[in-house]
Amino acid sequence: MVSVNKGEWDRSKGYDFVNDFNYQWLKEVRNKLKENGTIWISGTFHNIFSIAQMLNELEFKILNVVTWVKTNPPPNLACRCFTHSSEIIIWARKNKKVPHYYNYELMKEINDGKQMKDVWNLPAIAPWEKSCGKHPTQKPLGVLSRIVLSSTQPNAWILDPFTGSSTTGIAANLLNRRFLGIDQEIEFLEMSKRRREEINSLAIFEEYKQKIQGFKDKKQLTEYLLFEPSVEYGQELPF
Ligand SMILES: C[S@@+](CC[C@H](N)C(=O)[O-])C[C@H]1O[C@@H](n2cnc3c(N)ncnc32)[C@H](O)[C@@H]1O
Numbered sequence: 021m022v023s024v025n026k027g028e029w030d031r032s033k034g035y036d037f038v039n040d041f042n043y044q045w046l047k048e049v050r051n052k053l054k055e056n057g058t059i060w061i062s063g064t065f066h067n068i069f070s071i072a073q074m075l076n077e078l079e080f081k082i083l084n085v086v087t088w089v090k091t092n093p094p095p096n097l098a099c100r101c102f103t104h105s106s107e108i109i110i111w112a113r114k115n116k117k118v119p120h121y122y123n124y125e126l127m128k129e130i131n132d133g134k135q136m137k138d139v140w141n142l143p144a145i146a147p148w149e150k151s152c153g154k155h156p157t158q159k160p161l162g163v164l165s166r167i168v169l170s171s172t173q174p175n176a177w178i179l180d181p182f183t184g185s186s187t188t189g190i191a192a193n194l195l196n197r198r199f200l201g202i203d204q205e206i207e208f209l210e211m212s213k214r215r216r217e218e219i220n221s222l223a224i225f226e227e228y229k230q231k232i233q234g235f236k237d238k239k240q241l242t243e244y245l246l247f248e249p250s251v252e253y254g255q256e257l258p259f
Contacts, residue, residue, distance in 0.1 A: 038067055042074040049181060050078055053114045056121065058083070060167050062109040062159070072110060080112040083120070088163055090144045109163075111171070123170050126244065130166075130235055140166065142234055152214035155185035162233030164191035165241075172197055174250040186212035193219060194229050196245060 049059065059080070061071050075082060086109040093105035113120040127136035145160040164187045172178060174196045180188040183201030185208055192199040193216065203209050219225045229245075230238040 035070070038070050039074065042067065042070050043077065045181060046071070046074050046078055046080075049179065050080070050114055052179060055115050055118045056113075058111060058113045058120045058171050060109055060111050060171070062088075062107055064107070068108050068110065075110065075112050079116065080114060081116045082110060082112045084111045084138045085109075086111060086138045086140060088140045088142060091141055092143050094144075109167070111167075121171060121173060127166075127170050129244075130240065132236075136170075140234075142166070146231075146233075148228075148231060149187075152218055153185070153211045155208060155211060158185045159187045160233065161187060161191050161194070161228070161231075164188050165195060165232050166234055168192055168195050168197060174248055176251070183212060184208050186215055190215050190219065190228075191232075194225065194232070196248070196250075 046059075053059065061068075061075075063071055072082065072085075088107045088109060090105050090107075093103055096103040124135075128134065130136070140163070142160065142162045145158055149161060150158065168178065168188070168191050172192075175198060177198045177200065178188060178192045179200050179202075180186070181202045183189065183203045186199070186201045189199035189201050189212065201209075201212055203212070219228060226242070229242055232241060235241045
């Protein structure tokens with residue numbers, strides 16, 4: 021049995037507050053995004069519709085609404101509705117007119133040569149991903165790796181303003197991208213640091229890359245990364 025109490029940050033303060041909060045943070049990150057940059061936002065039905073509305077108000081262009089289907093969801097103990105077994109993830113680009121990057125070929129390759137669909141069958145988080153402590157809503161590296169690989173190139177800067185245990189950052193660094201994370205809870209930032217320090221070990225770095233779900237076999241990701249075309253970015257922090 022898992023507690024559904026995720027903390028004070030997850031308690032709703034009403035529609036107007038939620039809409040205003042979403043508008044403000046999306047406006048801030050939009051200012052920091054490159055003109056050809058994209059944003060991924062996951063959320064539950066409690067706030068994802070507000071997010072979609074605010075994205076439209078801020079002139080983002082929604083590219084996809086991805087459904088992550090958990091292949092091993094926890095059971096619904098109350099038995100009063102369907103088992104919650106999916107999460108919605110919106111992908112949007114900053115500018116309606118400026119093209120974005122999409123690694124079409126890689127997505128096809130990891131989907132047995134067929135176009136990758138907007139329904140992703142990936143397992144929920146595995147015990148090895150919690151080696152540095154527990155975050156109540158920690159995402160699996162399999163989901164974040166697909167997001168990072170499909171929409172960024174090596175050396176890109178990735179920002180997660182609600183970083184939690186920094187799964188985005190761990191995926192980014194395992195995949196040769198740079199990362200900046202923000203969270204209001206010091207406890208989660210400490211956990212993020214522990215996770216980052218853990219992959220300073222080359223053995224663990226390589227082991228984790230092989231364990232990430234969503235690839236044909238253990239070698240596919242490592243082999244792909246060896247030859248992934250790189251892009252020159254400045255050394256300075258873009259944020
Ligand atoms: C859904 S969790 C992120 C989980 C993360 N993807 C992971 O895999 O660990 C959202 C995080 O946002 C943080 N948060 C909520 N409100 C915030 C705010 N106003 N400013 C900064 N962080 C905030 C929470 O502390 C929480 O860790």
